[in-house]
Amino acid sequence: MDLTLKIWRQKGPQDKGSLVDYKVKDISEHMSFLEMMDVLNEQLVNSGDEPVAFDHDCREGICGMCSLYINGEAHGPDREITTCQLHMRTFKDGDTIYIEPWRATAFPIIKDLVVDRMAMERIQQAGAYVSVNTSGNTQDANAIPISKHAADEAMDAAACIGCGACIATCKNSSAMLFVGAKVAQFALLPQGQVEATDRVLNMVHQMDLEGFGNCTNIGACEVECPKGISLENIARLNREYLKASVKG
Ligand code: SF4
Numbered sequence: 053m054d055l056t057l058k059i060w061r062q063k064g065p066q067d068k069g070s071l072v073d074y075k076v077k078d079i080s081e082h083m084s085f086l087e088m089m090d091v092l093n094e095q096l097v098n099s100g101d102e103p104v105a106f107d108h109d110c111r112e113g114i115c116g117m118c119s120l121y122i123n124g125e126a127h128g129p130d131r132e133i134t135t136c137q138l139h140m141r142t143f144k145d146g147d148t149i150y151i152e153p154w155r156a157t158a159f160p161i162i163k164d165l166v167v168d169r170m171a172m173e174r175i176q177q178a179g180a181y182v183s184v185n186t187s188g189n190t191q192d193a194n195a196i197p198i199s200k201h202a203a204d205e206a207m208d209a210a211a212c213i214g215c216g217a218c219i220a221t222c223k224n225s226s227a228m229l230f231v232g233a234k235v236a237q238f239a240l241l242p243q244g245q246v247e248a249t250d251r252v253l254n255m256v257h258q259m260d261l262e263g264f265g266n267c268t269n270i271g272a273c274e275v276e277c278p279k280g281i282s283l284e285n286i287a288r289l290n291r292e293y294l295k296a297s298v299k300g
């Protein structure tokens with residue numbers, strides 16, 4: 053396949069940035085999208101140009117690093133996959149592909165397609181953990197009964213890889229699906245009850261401090277989430293927040 057790529061180039065946080073056209077030739081349909089980007093970068097390096105900066109790590113849908121807006125959709129046109137799992141067979145010879153970074157006030161651009169997602173880390177640091185008794189009499193986790201239903205729901209919420217596609221997709225740049233998944237994961241399990249009140253209050257407080265918008269129930273986040281995180285988690289977040297606010 054021969055393709056035209058329109059890629060967001062921006063030298064640094066203060067640079068204005070713009071879309072720049074590139075041509076790539078003989079791209080195999082079996083390549084992943086990131087391999088196609090590698091081909092382009094090799095081409096640029098060979099001609100003495102600056103390669104395009106983009107985030108990636110595991111390249112198997114686990115780490116949440118690959119964060120590209122492709123043809124106006126977070127992680128591209130396919131459903132429930134990350135950018136690194138997107139294959140070039142999704143495109144046709146002669147296609148023009150627009151490649152842009154995540155856009156949100158809380159995600160400042162560092163360079164080209166790389167954005168700073170530390171805001172999400174700070175929300176996690178505010179409460180997405182459990183205290184573990186390490187004094188030598190720790191209870192075996194397997195000895196704590198958990199219903200199958202709660203275990204399944206907690207596991208589904210824990211599938212969130214913190215990629216930020218939900219935020220980039222939301223017209224309000226809301227982080228509610230991400231925070232909902234993190235809160236629900238612990239709220240459903242007995243191990244998560246010790247910090248339950250502080251967790252939800254602190255995480256929501258941090259989310260507001262970081263400049264994420266509010267949820268207006270559009271549901272685009274759920275559609276674009278590569279891990280199929282359900283809107284149910286936002287409902288659970290709201291319930292947990294209300295419960296914690298009443299408690300104090
Ligand atoms: S909820 Fe989905 S889209 Fe949002 S950060 Fe988690 S995995 Fe990514």
Ligand code: FES
Pocket residue numbers: 107108109110111112113114115116117118134135136137
């Ligand atoms: S590079 Fe790790 S999820 Fe895509």
